[in-house]
Amino acid sequence: MKGKIIILSAPSGTGKSTVIHRLMENAALNLGFSISATSRKPRNGETDGKDYYFITEEEFTARIERGEFVEYEEVYAGTHYGTLKSEIERVCDSGRNLIMDIDVKGGVNVKKLYGDRALSIFLAPPGMEILEKRLRGRGTDDEHTIRRRLDKAGFEMSFAPEFDLTVVNDCLNKAVAEIERAITGFIARP
Numbered sequence: 001m002k003g004k005i006i007i008l009s010a011p012s013g014t015g016k017s018t019v020i021h022r023l024m025e026n027a028a029l030n031l032g033f034s035i036s037a038t039s040r041k042p043r044n045g046e047t048d049g050k051d052y053y054f055i056t057e058e059e060f061t062a063r064i065e066r067g068e069f070v071e072y073e074e075v076y077a078g079t080h081y082g083t084l085k086s087e088i089e090r091v092c093d094s095g096r097n098l099i100m101d102i103d104v105k106g107g108v109n110v111k112k113l114y115g116d117r118a119l120s121i122f123l124a125p126p127g128m129e130i131l132e133k134r135l136r137g138r139g140t141d142d143e144h145t146i147r148r149r150l151d152k153a154g155f156e157m158s159f160a161p162e163f164d165l166t167v168v169n170d171c172l173n174k175a176v177a178e179i180e181r182a183i184t185g186f187i188a189r190p
């Protein structure tokens with residue numbers, strides 16, 4: 001398998017998707033996005049087969065049983081997210097470096113699995129109040145969902161020391177530049 005693996009994890013609302021969109025515009029990084037499977041419903045503007053493979057809980061369970069996932073987590077009660085083996089093959093076989101938007105536990109597991117072939121980056125919010133503002137400002141989730149995500153954020157923050165690198169997403173341009181530098185150095189290594 002060719003290509004390296006970049007893991008980006010953070011509490012929901014920190015800015016992972018925003019940062020990944022910016023990184024994908026940098027052709028020198030040669031990134032391919034790992035499209036996860038999830039049993040959550042699509043948000044407005046999300047496309048099946050682009051943002052996620054949207055499947056039912058039943059199908060998710062069947063695919064777990066068939067051993068189709070490299071890793072999966074029940075990130076929120078009743079909602080699964082996972083990385084399909086076929087997805088890693090699709091991106092890595094194309095010669096690109098794979099970038100994953102994945103929860104903190106999944107991020108730690110994938111790093112353990114791939115070792116030096118993977119760079120794990122923890123994106124941290126500048127603070128909990130700002131995180132709440134971003135989640136509300138995004139305007140994609142109802143109050144119950146926002147609360148559930150904020151309640152989990154403190155626990156998720158405790159995983160930061162297990163990552164290769166922590167970057168605070170305060171000023172977006174600065175955070176993107178810092179991550180670009182880290183990825184550039186990492187992919188240049190043999």
Ligand code: ADP
Nearest residue numbers: 012013014015016017018134138169170171172
């Ligand atoms: P995640 O993928 O981590 O859940 P998003 O990328 O959806 O987070 O970002 C959540 C919200 O925060 C979005 O509305 C996004 O535009 C905004 N956002 C992301 N990064 C920043 C930043 N550095 N400063 C201000 N707002 C940001």
Ligand code: 5GP
Nearest residue numbers: 012036072073075081082083101102103106
């Ligand atoms: P969202 O619903 O906001 O798109 O994602 C919720 C959480 O699920 C985020 O922390 C995101 O990184 C995580 N996630 C997305 N895809 C995967 C995956 O394939 N595996 C795991 N473990 N988590 C994922």
